């Protein structure tokens with residue numbers, strides 16, 4: 001199986017996972033990226049079984065609407081039944097690195113509101129220690145150089161993602177050279193830097209379940 005087939009298999013597994021949880025008034029949180037896109041495309045089959053979705057990016061909102069799924073503003077809804085999204089890396093505690101698609105802040109907000117965060121990923125994303133994938137950090141544009149210097153003090157090597165502006169009008173620093181042995185502590189350290197909007201480290205609110213696509217089948221993993 002190639003990587004896209006593994007992504008499709010976890011998207012299908014997520015559809016099967018959430019179907020019994022959906023009710024006519026349920027609102028679902030939907031993520032961003034190529035794995036999430038496979039999920040969105042399959043979600044069209046269920047569109048009469050739930051009320052609508054909150055999307056973590058404009059791109060996902062457009063894709064959902066094209067399928068006839070109502071997209072709602074997060075401020076107009078209460079709890080989300082679940083949030084389904086991909087990841088760039090996951091460890092055994094289901095702490096994640098996300099934000100390869102620059103949607104990390106909205107992803108973090110939508111995940112925070114969800115009863116359950118269902119992560120879907122192919123096996124290339126499974127790691128012992130987070131940090132081989134550069135950690136994205138969303139930053140207010142005028143704070144970019146200051147935050148970059150502070151990230152160096154935390155042991156990282158930040159690189160400005162040129163040409164990328166987030167849906168919130170901010171910029172991304174991708175932090176290389178981090179071996180993240182204490183994800184919750186690093187998430188807190190980065191959060192308290194002035195000018196940081198959010199980091200792509202999802203440790204305090206990691207995934208509640210990971211559907212991991214392996215060649216031999218989809219494995220359901222709970223936090224260790």
Ligand SMILES: O=C(CO)[C@H](O)[C@H](O)COP(=O)(O)O
Nearest residue numbers: 033034035086099100101103
């Ligand atoms: O966090 C994300 C976007 O900001 C994605 O979930 C992450 O980058 C994984 O993407 P893909 O499913 O395309 O591998």
